[in-house]
Each structure stands twice: as C-alpha cells, then as structure tokens.
Amino acid sequence: MTQYYNSILGRIFMIRDSDTAISVNGVSKKFKTYSTGSNKGFLASLKRKYYWVDALSDLSFSIKRGEIVALLGKNGSGKSTLIKIIIGILYPDSGSVDVFGVNSWENRKSIAMETGVVLGAHEQLYWDLPAIDAFDLMKYVYGISDKDYKRRLKYFVERLELTDVYKRPVRTLSLGERMKCNFVASVLHLPKLVILDEPTIGVDLSSKAALRETMLEMQKKYDTTFLLTTHIVEDIDVAERIIVLDKGKMIYNGSTKGLTKLFGDKRYVELRFREKLPAALEFGKSIEKGIDYIKIETTTKTLKSKRFISLISDSDVIDYKVSEPDLKEVILKLYKIRGKS
Amino acid sequence: MGSPFRNWRVYLAFMSINLKTAFTYKGNFIMSLVLRVGLGLLMVFVWTAVFLNAKTSTIRGFTLPQMYAYFFLLSAIGITTMSSIRLIIQNDVQQGKIATSLLKPINYPLQTFYSSIPMTVVWSVFVSIPLVVLISIFVHFNLSTSVLLLLILEMAIAISLANIYDFLLGTLAINFVNIWGIAGVFFWTTSILEGGVMPLNLFPTILNKILMFTPFPIMGYTPAATVLGTVSMNYITTTILAGLFWIAVLLVLSIFRWRSVVRKITVVGG
Numbered sequence: 001m002t003q004y005y006n007s008i009l010g011r012i013f014m015i016r017d018s019d020t021a022i023s024v025n026g027v028s029k030k031f032k033t034y035s036t037g038s039n040k041g042f043l044a045s046l047k048r049k050y051y052w053v054d055a056l057s058d059l060s061f062s063i064k065r066g067e068i069v070a071l072l073g074k075n076g077s078g079k080s081t082l083i084k085i086i087i088g089i090l091y092p093d094s095g096s097v098d099v100f101g102v103n104s105w106e107n108r109k110s111i112a113m114e115t116g117v118v119l120g121a122h123e124q125l126y127w128d129l130p131a132i133d134a135f136d137l138m139k140y141v142y143g144i145s146d147k148d149y150k151r152r153l154k155y156f157v158e159r160l161e162l163t164d165v166y167k168r169p170v171r172t173l174s175l176g177e178r179m180k181c182n183f184v185a186s187v188l189h190l191p192k193l194v195i196l197d198e199p200t201i202g203v204d205l206s207s208k209a210a211l212r213e214t215m216l217e218m219q220k221k222y223d224t225t226f227l228l229t230t231h232i233v234e235d236i237d238v239a240e241r242i243i244v245l246d247k248g249k250m251i252y253n254g255s256t257k258g259l260t261k262l263f264g265d266k267r268y269v270e271l272r273f274r275e276k277l278p279a280a281l282e283f284g285k286s287i288e289k290g291i292d293y294i295k296i297e298t299t300t301k302t303l304k305s306k307r308f309i310s311l312i313s314d315s316d317v318i319d320y321k322v323s324e325p326d327l328k329e330v331i332l333k334l335y336k337i338r339g340k341s
Numbered sequence: 342m343g344s345p346f347r348n349w350r351v352y353l354a355f356m357s358i359n360l361k362t363a364f365t366y367k368g369n370f371i372m373s374l375v376l377r378v379g380l381g382l383l384m385v386f387v388w389t390a391v392f393l394n395a396k397t398s399t400i401r402g403f404t405l406p407q408m409y410a411y412f413f414l415l416s417a418i419g420i421t422t423m424s425s426i427r428l429i430i431q432n433d434v435q436q437g438k439i440a441t442s443l444l445k446p447i448n449y450p451l452q453t454f455y456s457s458i459p460m461t462v463v464w465s466v467f468v469s470i471p472l473v474v475l476i477s478i479f480v481h482f483n484l485s486t487s488v489l490l491l492l493i494l495e496m497a498i499a500i501s502l503a504n505i506y507d508f509l510l511g512t513l514a515i516n517f518v519n520i521w522g523i524a525g526v527f528f529w530t531t532s533i534l535e536g537g538v539m540p541l542n543l544f545p546t547i548l549n550k551i552l553m554f555t556p557f558p559i560m561g562y563t564p565a566a567t568v569l570g571t572v573s574m575n576y577i578t579t580t581i582l583a584g585l586f587w588i589a590v591l592l593v594l595s596i597f598r599w600r601s602v603v604r605k606i607t608v609v610g611g
Contacts, residue, residue, distance in 0.1 A: 089443045091604050112446040124441045126358060128365040133358055140354040141445050 018101035021193050021225040022063040022086055027095035029056040029081055029248075055081040056092070056248040063227060063241075065100075065192070068219060070239035071229040072331065078248040079229040080119075083197050086227070087117055099193065113142065116186035116194045123170075123178060124185050131166040131173075131181035135188060142189035149188070156184045159214050161207070175202030183211065187218070194218070196228045200235050212238045233328040246335050259334070260324050265300035271312075272319040283308060351447060352455035360459040374468055381416035384538075385409050401542050402571050410480035411540060414565040417469040417476075419537070421496060422503040422560060425457045430511030431520055439515075443603075450599055453511070454504060461500065473568075482569050491577065495564040498584040502556050505591040506531075512595075515602045536562030542572070553579050556587035 034048040056078045063069050073079045084090035086097050088108035097104045099111045125134045139149045157163055160180045165173060173181065179202060187194060194215075200208055215238055218224040228239060236242060242259060244252035252259060269283070273292045284298030302308055303322060312320050325333075364370065392405045403411065430453060433439040442449050477484065484492075510527060514520045532538065534557035541549050541562040552558055558580040566572035 084440065087444055089440055108443070109446045112444055115444070117441070117444050119437070119440055119444075123438070126362055128362050129358065133361065137354050137358055140351045141447060 019065050020062050020098070021065045021067070021100060022227065023098040023101075024059055024061050024082070024086070025096050025098075027056055027059045027082070027085060027092045027097060028054070029078075029085065029090070029092045031055050031081075054248045056085070059095070059245075059248075059250055061243060061250065061253050063225060065225050066219060066223040067241060068215065068226040068228070068239050069241045069243060070236035071227060071243050071245065072231070072233070072236060073229075073245035074231055074335065076247075077231075077245040079231075079245055080197055081248075082245070083117075083119070083195055083227070083229060087111070087115060087195060113189070114192045116189065116191035118179070118182050118186050118194075118196045118199050123182055125170045125178060125181055127171050128169060130169055131162075131178075131185070134170075134181070134185050135166070138185050138188045144189055152188055152190070153184075156187065156214070159217075160184065160210050176204055176207050179203050180207060180211065183214075190218075190222055191224070192222075193225045193227070196226065198230055199228065200230065200232060208235070233331055236327070244331060244334060252334055256327060259327065260330050262330070262334070266325055267298055267300055267303060268295060268323045268325070269298055269303065270295045270321045270323075271317055274316050274318050278316070281311075283311075348447070352451060355452055355455045356459045359456040360463070363460055363463070377420050378413075378416055378468070378472065380419075381413045384412040384415075388412070401540070403540060406480045407569055407571065408540075410476050410482070410569060411565050411571075413472060413476050414568055415535075415537060415561050417472040418496070418499065418561055418564050420472075421461060421465045421469045422499045423461070423464065424504045424507035425460055426453045426504060426507040427511035427514070427520065427524060429453045429456055430508075431514040431518075434514040434518055450508060450595070453508065457504065457507070480569075484568065488567060488570075491567055492564055495559055495567060495577075495581065495584075498581060498588065499560045499564060501588050502560055502584060502591070505588065505595055509591065509595050509598060512598050512602050515605055531557060531560070535560045536565070540566065540571075542566075554583050556584055556591070559584035 030052050032050060033053050034050045036048060059078075059082065071079050071082065081090065085092050086099065086104060088097075088099075088104035088106075088111060091105055099107075100114060102111065104111055125131050135153060138144070139146075144152070157166055160183070162177070162180055162184065165177050166181060166184075170178060170181070179199060183196070183199060199211065203211065215224075215226055219226065226238075228236070230236060236256070239256070241255055242252065243250060244259075252262070268287070271281075271294050276291060277289070277294055281294060281296070283302050284296045286294060287297055288295035311317060388408045389405065392400070392408070398404060400408070430439070433442060439449070442452060510520065510524055513523055517523065534552060534555065536558065541552060541558055544552065553576065558576075563572065563577060563580045567577055
C-alpha cells in the first residue's frame with residue numbers, strides 16, 4: 001500500500017517537474033567480498049577469506065535540472081555503485097536518493113520513464129539482431145508515437161553517423177558503434193535525465209565529439225540533465241561540474257576551474273631563448289630542458305616578480321608560454337592528498 | 342507482478358524480438374529438434390529390452406507399442422512445456438543485462454515469460470503436434486473431442502507450472518550466477534517424478550498415490566496416459582486439481598521470491 005501511494009506521489013512530483021534532478025543524501029553502501037589469499041595450487045580458490053568493503057561512505061550532493069555533471073573516479077571508486085543506487089536497482093545500506101523529488105528505489109518504474117541509462121558494456125542491444133530491432137522495442141516500451149519515433153531516429157542516426165550501421169547485426173559492429181547505438185536506444189524517449197556510465201569506451205575521436213555535441217544539443221533543446229561517469233579525464237570537458245570519488249568518498253564537488261584553483265598558484269612557464277640558456281635561471285623547479293628551451297614549475301607570485309618581468313623583456317627570450325596544471329595532473333594530486341585524509 | 346494483459350504491445354514486441362533471435366541460428370534450431378526427439382528413441386531401446394526379458398505382452402496395462410507411444414508422447418509434451426525463462430535470467434545476470442532490463446518501465450518477470458512463450462509456440466507447432474500425429478499413425482488411440490479438451494486443459498496447467506518452476510529456478514541465478522548444475526539436478530529429479538523414466542503406475546502404489554498430490558504427474562504422465570487411455574478419470578481429476586493448487590502456491594511463492602531477490606541484485610562491475 002505504501003508503495004502504491006509513493007508511486008502516486010511520484011507521478012504528482014514528476015508533473016511538478018522538480019528543479020533538482022538528483023538529490024543524494026548520506027548514502028552508504030557496503031559489499032561483502034573475498035580474497036583467496038596467497039596460497040598457490042588448485043585448492044587456493046576454495047580457501048576464501050571474506051571481508052566487507054565500503055563501496056560508498058556517507059555521500060551527499062545534488063544535481064540541478066539541465067546540468068551536465070561528470071562523476072570521476074578510479075576503477076573501484078564507487079561510481080557504478082552510486083549510479084545503480086541513483087537509478088534504483090541497488091539499495092543503499094543507509095541514506096536516500098531522490099530523482100526529480102521522489103525516492104528512486106520505491107518509484108523505480110515511474111522514474112524509468114523519465115531516465116535513459118547507458119551502463120558501459122552492459123548492452124541493451126540484441127547481439128544477433130540489428131540495432132534497429134532494439135530501437136523498435138524502445139518505441140513500444142516507452143510508448144513513443146510513430147511520428148516522433150521516425151523523427152527522433154532520423155535525427156540521432158544522422159547526428160551520430162549511424163546511417164550505415166544501425167541495420168547491420170550488432171555482432172558485426174565495433175565497440176564504438178555499439179556504444180553509440182546503446183546511447184540512441186537510451187535517449188529515443190527523450191528522457192529528462194540521462195546517465196552515462198563509461199560511455200566513451202572504444203569510441204573514436206570523431207564519435208566522441210558527435211556524442212558530446214548531441215548531449216549539448218539535448219541539454220539546450222530539452223533541458224536534459226546528464227550525469228556522466230568516467231575514469232578518463234579527457235572525457236569530462238563537456239561537464240559544467242565535476243564530482244570526484246575516491247574509495248567511496250566524495251573528495252571534490254565543484255567546477256573544473258575551481259578544481260585547478262584548489263591547488264593555488266602553481267604554474268608552468270616555457271621559455272625559448274635566442275641562443276643558449278642562461279647559466280642561472282632560478283625561478284622554480286626545472287621540468288624539461290633543451291639547448292635553448294626550458295620548462296619550469298613555478299608560482300604566480302614569481303611570474304609577477306620584477307626579476308621575471310625583466311627576464312621576458314630581455315631580447316634573448318624569443319618566446320614564452322605560461323600554463324596552469326592540466327586537469328589530469330590536478331586530479332591525480334587530488335587523489336593523493338584527499339584520498340589519504 | 343502486474344497484469345499480463347496490460348501493455349500487451351510491449352510484451353508482443355519482446356515476443357517478436359526473441360523469435361527473431363531464436364531463428365538466427367537455423368542449424369542450432371534443427372539440431373536441438375533432433376536431440377529432443379532422440380531422447381524418446383533412447384527409452385524405446387531400454388523398454389524393448391525390458392519387454393523381451395520380461396517375456397510378457399503387457400506391463401501394468403502397457404503393451405510394448407503403447408510404451409513406445411508413451412515415451413514419444415512424453416517427448417512431445419516435454420518439448421511443449423519446455424521454458425527458457427531460467428536461461429534468460431541466467432544470461433541477464435551473467436552479462437549484467439538484468440540492470441538495463443530493470444531500468445525500463447516494464448515488469449521483468451513478465452518480460453521473461455513473454456520472451457519464452459514464442460519458442461513454446463514454435464516447438465509445439467513444428468515438433469510436438471506433428472509428433473503426436475505421427476505416433477497416432479503407428480499406435481491407435483482414441484483422440485475424441487472430450488479427450489482433446491481434457492488434453493488442452495492438462496497442457497495449459499503443465500505449461501503454466503513449467504514456466505513458474507523455471508522462473509523460480511532462474512531467480513537462483515541472482516544468488517549463484519551460474520545455475521547449470523542446480524538446473525541439471527532439478528530436471529533429472531522432476532523428469533523421474535513426471536514419469537520420464539517409467540510410467541508412474543509402475544512406481545510402488547504408495548509412492549504413486551503420494552505423487553498424485555504433487556505438481557509432477559500433470560507435467561508428463563497424466564497428459565500422455567490420457568491420450569493413451571491407460572489412466573482412470575479419478576486419477577486425471579486429482580492430478581488436474583493438484584496442478585491448479587500448485588500453480589496458485591508457486592505463483593504466490595514466486596511473487597515473494599522476486600520481491601526478495603530484486604533487493605539483492607548487484608550487477609558485476611565497479
């Protein structure tokens with residue numbers, strides 16, 4: 001009975017179109033796992049040592065409607081577990097998750113109408129059949145009208161360069177092509193929330209760009225919310241916000257810029273000289289060195305110093321470039337520092 | 342578990358897609374057919390040897406041609422009642438596809454049921470019915486309208502029981518992932534209790550009486566014996582009622598089982 005009322009309430013809230021797409025409140029989840037120890041031989045696998053692992057620890061954050069958020073973390077950091085809890089197929093040990101204002105695992109079916117999910121390699125395509133058969137199935141599952149279905153299919157197929165792909169048996173497609181077909185199967189019903197778990201596995205550069213543009217277009221046109229999980233830093237340039245997980249804990253929640261700012265005034269400066277490098281260049285730690293080239297790790301304070309300004313004004317310096325640490329480096333450092341605490 | 346008739350177009354689409362998948366490998370389909378009919382042949386050799394050694398023309402009311410017919414009828418019944426629900430669930434659990442299925446606004450147990458039904462229809466139309474017609478050419482049996490109606494009722498109960506069994510068995514994949522061994526032991530045991538090794542009236546009387554109240558006879562022995570006319574109306578009625586009772590019990594059990602295992606579902610990975 002409670003479930004029935006929750007479901008009714010769920011529908012009412014859905015109609016209201018909550019401004020918060022996802023709200024995660026104090027979610028924790030433990031898993032029981034085992035190791036076979038260091039014993040060798042065929043009996044080793046029988047000697048199992050069971051122990052509990054904290055997949056998620058007291059996680060709280062929210063995502064607004066229409067936001068594109070990247071969930072970043074190393075393998076085993078708890079990203080997929082969190083995704084499964086958000087979409088209501090995994091139950092947390094404590095805490096709660098609301099999707100568009102309703103509890104996700106009590107209203108799984110009503111939320112399913114409003115979400116589209118690509119779970120990495122877990123495909124919704126049929127191995128022996130063309131992707132078009134899975135697309136047709138989605139038409140019935142989500143009750144898409146013939147007219148809308150044809151229009152949307154044409155749009156996504158052209159956008160993601162699948163014209164020569166979607167009528168071939170799935171088993172003959174490359175991993176990247178299957179990924180794109182999975183994406184189409186997940187968004188044909190134009191869901192309010194799209195969750196993409198490792199969506200760029202095996203996808204080539206041009207397809208990655210096409211996926212990115214499609215996401216941005218859906219966000220602009222339909223106010224679609226995207227939650228994208230990945231362990232590939234380069235994939236997150238589409239996101240407005242990053243949430244970084246490490247060993248089940250949230251170690252960062254904010255903008256990409258904010259993340260680089262977290263590490264203060266660290267800068268890299270590359271200098272190219274007319275001839276040889278001067279003997280003394282004490283502006284910071286030397287990273288790379290050539291006959292007429294040097295890359296130094298320094299600080300903004302040093303870059304603003306009179307000594308440095310006078311150096312680059314010198315006619316011996318023919319070119320110079322200042323850059324911030326790249327995201328990859330920042331995140332690795334973040335894992336190192338926050339992961340320990 | 343929801344109404345089986347609601348959103349019928351959705352489930353019709355699942356039926357269609359599974360039928361297409363089943364026909365992708367035509368060679369595999371034909372070899373499965375040969376294998377299943379071949380199992381009946383095995384029992385023909387066994388029972389020919391039994392009759393020759395017994396030096397008698399009937400064993401508990403069965404003549405040798407009736408015994409042949411019994412096992413081929415049992416093959417035909419077995420083919421029709423065969424369900425692939427457990428395989429669907431096991432594959433979904435092993436490949437992590439159960440996650441994507443649960444993410445859709447559909448009823449997963451019903452989805453597995455409708456995915457399994459097309460093959461039941463195909464096997465029945467292309468194998469079971471022709472097999473029964475073929476047997477009737479060699480062994481005379483009275484397939485009157487009343488016997489046919491009774492057979493349809495018995496088969497409907499048998500198919501329902503087989504699918505609910507298979508669903509319950511399939512849910513074990515959520516706990517054990519690979520249930521090949523468990524399923525093997527289960528089918529070996531139920532095959533004996535359904536009369537797959539010998540007709541149930543050859544069992545000790547007390548065991549046969551107990552079996553009358555279990556779901557097993559209606560899934561094999563009763564329909565085959567009904568066609569051959571070697572069983573009393575009293576036995577048929579009791580096993581039909583027992584079958585209906587067990588459908589209700591197993592259906593309730595599977596609803597509770599599904600509610601409990603759906604909480605335990607964790608998909609492989611990260």
